[in-house]
Amino acid sequence: MPLFRTLPGLLRDPLRELVRLADAAPGQVVRLNLGTLRPYLVTEPSHVQQVLRDNAANYVRGGDNLLWRPVRRLTGEGIMSDGPPWQDSRTRMQPHFTAKRIDGLVDSMSHAVSAAVDEFEEPARAGRWLDAGVELGRVICRAISSVFFADRVSTADQLRIVAAQDRIVTALRGRLLLPFVPDVVPVPGDRALRRAVEVVDSIMLPLVRAEREQPRDGDDLLATLTRARDSDGRPLDERRVRDDVVSMFATATETTYAVLTWLWPILDAHPQVAERLYAELDEVVGPDEVISRDQLSRLTYTRMVLDELLRMYPAGWLVPRSAVADDDIGGARVKAGDLVVVSSYVTQRLARHWARPEVFDPDRFGADQPRRSHRYAYFPFGGGPHQCLGMYLFHLEAPLVVATILSRYRFRLRERGMPPKQLAATLRPGRAVMVTLTRVQRRGRG
Template sequence: MTTVQTRRAGSVPLRHVLPGLLRDPARALVECGERSGGDIVKLNLGSFRPFLITHPEHLQRVLREKAENYVRAGDGLQWRPLKRLFGDGILSDGEHWTNSRQILQPLFTARRIDGLVDRLAVAIEESIDELAEPARSGQPVDMGKVQAQVVCSAIMRVFFADKISVPDAMRIMEAQDAIAWSVMPRILVPWAPLAAPMPGDRTFRRAVQLIDDLLLPTVRAVRDTADEDGDDIISTLWRGRTEDGGRLTERQVRNDTVAMVATTTETTISVLTWLWPHLEQNPDIATRLYEELDRVVGDQPVRGQHLRELRYTRQVLDELLRLYPIGWLFPRLAVQEDVIGGVRIPAGSTLVVSPLITHRMTQFWDRPEVFDPDRFQPELVRGRPKYAHFPFGGGPHQCIGMHLFYLEATLIVATLLSRYRFRMSRPSIPGIKVAAALRPMDRVEVTLRPVAGVAA
């Protein structure tokens, strides 16, 4: 029998972690990664001492090779406060996740999403039509709100068959934004029991109630009138079968509907908000993007046949996702003891996996704070470890909406920039507010100007 030599993980002391977490959580987390040098370390957060996993080889073991041993913890660092919103389903683990994933996966295959591209393109185009008036008048627009309107209009039409109205979807977005902030005290103090009052609890309860008030009547109405051929998300959930041949309960359909509204909308909205200031501060990158759009799209409406040729646009999106990943934190719980990188991981240990950290570490990226889409030239991507860049997670829990994000985001960027040029009201790049999902610290306002020769 071979004896595996192990060593104790290093430690990042509480005095090095806590002040930064309170002042600037995003920067403090990246600094923890830098201190680790890519080795596995323990974060000393008082009574809570999770392992920090940052190296691509270690991440591959946790997220893919031994994914069955590293599960989403029902009472874990991030999931425990959010479970009160999403419940058991596509965002949990175990049997509930298996059933939901099996039912929903067919809606998000690359082939099916590719077949929906032109429907998405038309919906996005019609929503962007509404920017013609502020562009003519020179009135600044809030890009966060613009993107929310565009995304909600497209997703509610194509994936929810207009069963959820755009105004209701916008109200749900606002409630989810409130929830993202309200759970931060519990994420930063993960050892606090749920029964103990915390700042943000009242905001959280009100926002969840609003979401239920808006969605539950729709969920129930679809159950009573569901078209057997309906391919929208809610009809699919009601029609789906679990592994034992049963149907999802109303609560499970509600949980997955809430989760899918969130994952198909707010992630795209948040990530794209940072694009405009980065383009403003990097005119050479903006020029290359404009030139590609002029060459590929010209004055035509953006459609599916254009997307394959928008290679630099894809590189820009990949670099945006490096700096502002869709999921910034993926906590895991070790079911059984394991050894990673020579460090013993006892059963029951919490592991912190964070694309935000790994994507900004100098051990794995040259000048990581610089916005540089050329990092994602194909030859560089092929030579890079897979888990150096994992904005959608990895393994069996990789986000099923990844392909949708790239198509949707490309359509939005291409449609906007083939029609308009823009100027920022404030050219600075917003800082990162760490919430349940990453958020820009400030609003991003721009003034749009129609491109000469293109009808707005």
């Protein structure tokens, strides 16, 4: 696609333009002419499967591509890399994110979320405006503190990390838009990114050092990685422990935070969805109740709402890969070194795979609906060997947070309507979502 045909649409609304280009090229790969950068846009589900799963070894995060290089300023090497370092990190961390382990943490997470939501009582009575994103970050940190740190990091410090991540996500836009600029050449956002990484290091490195000096027998991620050994039997160096803990903490908080921030304007814009969601919560969850694993399993419509939210607003909207060797994707000849871009946002809005793709419709995820046309028509957590380790954690954490808040409170938006989309390392609302909360008066479960 020549630059003169795509540039106006990309400047006006880049995501809409990418969906338009993919919709106009069924079964094909689109090569974008962006001047010095000419990536292949891969959106057909079978092609996505080829890149992320079937021939994943040929499409790596490394190389000089437009996202992973700057992201590694925060995450370093390890779980966010490729090859042996990635494999070693994933093998070490996989046991912490199994369904069995996460299920065993539901009670502690639920009590932590309930306590965090209790703190809405005073601002609700006062009618104060709250930044939904900031408050969600606070609740999410409380929920996962035991998983990562055994509560050894204060909520205040975790929120400092989340705030630093927020600055990093925004600061990466400069590198995202100017991927061809060498690292030695400064671009807007570089200084903010560097300072935010320094904040993360000022919290995490002393914590890792203290853990190494006085190791615990705990099974949280920090303790386990500090005790871990590399393939040669040596303890992991402190930077490697820091990189993997920070990477997984960032993934666990950022995905949930980014996705759930869209929920409030969505519910406001779709009152019929909100009413069904509230009705389910009223039936399953008692007033001020700490939610159990059994109750979570009964929140079927809540899960459908979240699945549809992930379809329309996936946090990891862009997955860039560099080709190691020549390959053929749907008849398009990709050469070694070429940049290939996969986008769950685009694929999950293709009209040939989704009826009325621009309509928020949780019923498309109902148990009575036919199976999707292809496994990779829907992949909000990626796929293949690099599929997000925190996927199961999200599917427990997100409904737990939503159910706890909305079983106790209703909300009102200060600014109605869907926020613009902010394109950065993750997909976020382009403005703060400000809400006031009102306590729900209920009779209990019917």
